[in-house]
Amino acid sequence: MCGIVGYIGREPAAPYLIEGLTRLEYRGYDSAGVAVLNSKGKTTRVRTAGRVRALESALPARLSGTVGIGHTRWATHGPAEERNAHPHASVSGRINVVHNGIIDNAANLRSALSDAGVELSSDTDTEAVAHLIAQSTADSLEEAVLDTLAKVSGTYALAVTDEAHPDRIVVARSGSPLIIGVGDEEMFLASDVAALVRHTNRVVHLEDGELATITSSGFRTFDRSRNDTDRSPIEISVAAEDLELSGYEHYMLKEMREQPAAAQDCMRGRLDERFATARLDGLELDARELRGFDRVKILGCGSAYYVGQIGAQMIEDLARIPADAEAASEFRYRRPIIEPRTLYVAVSQSGETADTAFAVNEIRRKGGRVIGLVNAVGSTIAREVDGGIYLHAGPEIAVASTKALTNMGISFALLALHLGRLHDLSFADGQRIIRGLQRVPEQIQEILDQESEFEQIVTDLAKARSAFYIGRVRGFPVAREGAQKLKEISYIHAEAYQTSELKHGPLALIEPSMPTVAIIPQDDLTDRNVAAAEQVLARRGPLVAITHASVDLGNLPVSTIVVPQNEPELDPILLTIPTQILAYRTAIALGHDVDKPRNLAKSVTVE
Incomplete structure (x- = not known):
């Protein structure tokens, strides 16, 4: 939900921000805005209700400044109106903030600010953060952000600019993704790699509880105790052309048509005909460990939950061990009993679904083993689970999942086959399932042709x-x-x-x-x-x-x-x-x- 972008370097920031927001608009599109710092340390903030194209039309003809942050919104607090669009600013306009997530104690913070004479201009939780940072007496922007985070509870990915420190953007993450893109004398910031791939393939995924200072020459990551965490960039393989419409009228149509090829990619190298099983090295669980599980519990939200039900039936059919699927959004709130002999499976296309990530944390906190079925390398869930199966569906932009959903079903078939062969599934039945999986891509194409x-x-x-x-x-x-x-x-x-x-x-x-x-x-x-x-x-x-x-x-x-x-x-x-x-x-x-x-x-x- 919501998209964050940022840029600091030698070039005008506004074009990078608009391009990045356009690429992230699928994460939220009821309002959008940018804040750009010019060479004199003055901020121009532009916000609109509606799509990013409305924001682009509203920008001044000449918007100078090589430091900026932007946001495209999915409303959580307040209707889709300009006053609720990000970035949110302090009273003087010195501090500007964009935020993904929800500040749980926002009502109390807003009330305290009002009592102190601050005139609030929006219905949002985020505005309180901007005012609190501005009120800090700390000498640096980093310390002011840390002061504010000590008063905040909830989930957030934050990016902050300060007219008093125009050479930097300070960011923080807790429960919502944030990625730094590393360029040549320029740095990028986004909540999704889709906004970065045109400009760099070197990224740093911030971990929960981490902050970073970003300047045009580099970055520093640190924790809330002010200890350096020394993150190093990794290379990503997503290509810019993978994110284009490529002549299709809609991304959903494109992604439906890509399903035969995506299905082949999902199975490539994973079908072991010699032993009539599936090779799933990414599980990080050996045969003895897998045979030790008496039950499988699948957790997902929306479409991922429904395909989890399909997967549970496959596992029961082929491995003959009890399996069921549950909505991850409800899981941790019913005080679940985490069983050491249950294999937990978290399913998420983005790898960032908050409810599913929270379920993973609950399982790990209580000593359970959890694997992931995700489509995004380096995502939160992919980093938190013990192992998993990457979907290899390629980027999926349309809100309604198609090719990722299909690859989830195929991945569950691979997992069920693997578990089945470790239990009592016969060699002949293993071969039967492999032959069936091999037919799936051409059969999908046959359906699409109708x-x-x-x-x-x-x-x-x-x-x-x-x-x-x-x-x-x-x-x-x-x-x-x-x-x-x-x-x-x-x-x-x-x-x-x-x-x-x-x-x-x-x-x-x-x-x-x-x-x-x-x-x-x-x-x-x-x-x-x-x-x-x-x-x-x-x-x-x-x-x-x-x-x-x-x-x-x-x-x-x-x-x-x-x-x-x-x-x-x-x-x-x-x-x-x-x-x-x-x-x-x-x-x-x-x-x-x-x-x-x-x-x-x-x-x-x-x-």
Whole structure:
């Protein structure tokens, strides 16, 4: 949530800030702003409600200054108005601050500032930080920031400029990502490497509790006890062209079309046909340790949670050990019992999802073993877990996850295969799963090639105000993910139910204006799924079946989307692809911005 950028060097800062904010806009896009320090130590601050392009249009024709910070916002405190946009400034304008995260004690801090005669100009938690830094009597900006952090509780990534110290930007991190980019006599700052890759491939990931002073000639990292932490830059492999639209109308469309190649990248070097298993060296757990786990607990949020449910079923099917998935956002608040013989799996595309990162911390604090399925090398979760599986999906910009989600499903299949072969999965079944995985990329392509056939279904779905998605066992998390996609980018209310639960309440809502999307694979529950479809049709409910060619729907008046059949354990990966296309094309039909749906952001770094 929210994007931070910063620049200090020899060149005008404003173009770097606007470019970086544009690249980070998927992290928040209800308002944006910049603060630029000129050579005389005076700050020009410009803020607008709305997208970064509105901010760019509002900038002065000549905005000099080689030091600056910028921010694109996802609102947590106060509506999307200019007065709530970052950067926030002290009363005199000397101090400017951009902030990601949430200051938990903001109400008390704001009240104390008001009582002291400070006139607050926004509804935000961040403004309090700017005033507190300005009130500090410390001799340096670093000490003033440290004084303020001693009064603050919550999560933050902060970047601060000071007209009294125009040669530096001071930054701090606790629970929200912050990255320093190292250039040649210029330094960059961002909350995501996407804002840096055009200018440098050398970065420093700040750890929780760290601060840094950034000047044009270098940086110094230190902790809150003022001890140097001596961070060294690492090289990143993300290329600028990976972040371009490359001729596609939307990032979501581009990323859907990239799924066959991304799936191959995810499996490359990991399928061991000789021993009918998966090679997952990144787990950092040997065979003896893995056999010692009696249970698997998967933690994720949103789509990652739903694909975690798919993964749990795969693990139970192939490894025959109990597995389940839980929303990471609820996990630590129920005082969980961390079991030493449970393998915990944290799932996050960005590797920065705050609720999932907090769950990882809770597990580690209580002595549990946790691995990660993440897409971002060097991310918070990737650094905190004991080992893991990188998704190798490449950068994903659209808020609605597609290729990363698919690679999560494939990664769970690899993990389930690996665990299965360490338990009782036969060599023949291991080979069967490997052959199935090898077919997945071409089968995804086959589904994508059918996109034009969705036209009439999309036309009908776009007229609905609500929809049901239903599925059983392996199909239920597919239904949950499908409903999530539809609601988040088309704004049509959608709800997922187990097919078996229809008759226990939801059937009362079935009528001609309420379409149902049913997941009906060819498996041992096909007859019961078809029977449920007939119950919907008997109540004149429109029905769309995502199904296999071998499923006999007779002469039922059903709109069908046929998916190529794979092994039963792997079918959910493929059944999910049509739900992406349905959501995308429905949103387009309704004229919505599919890459930046209202009220949502890509990387959820606040609670």
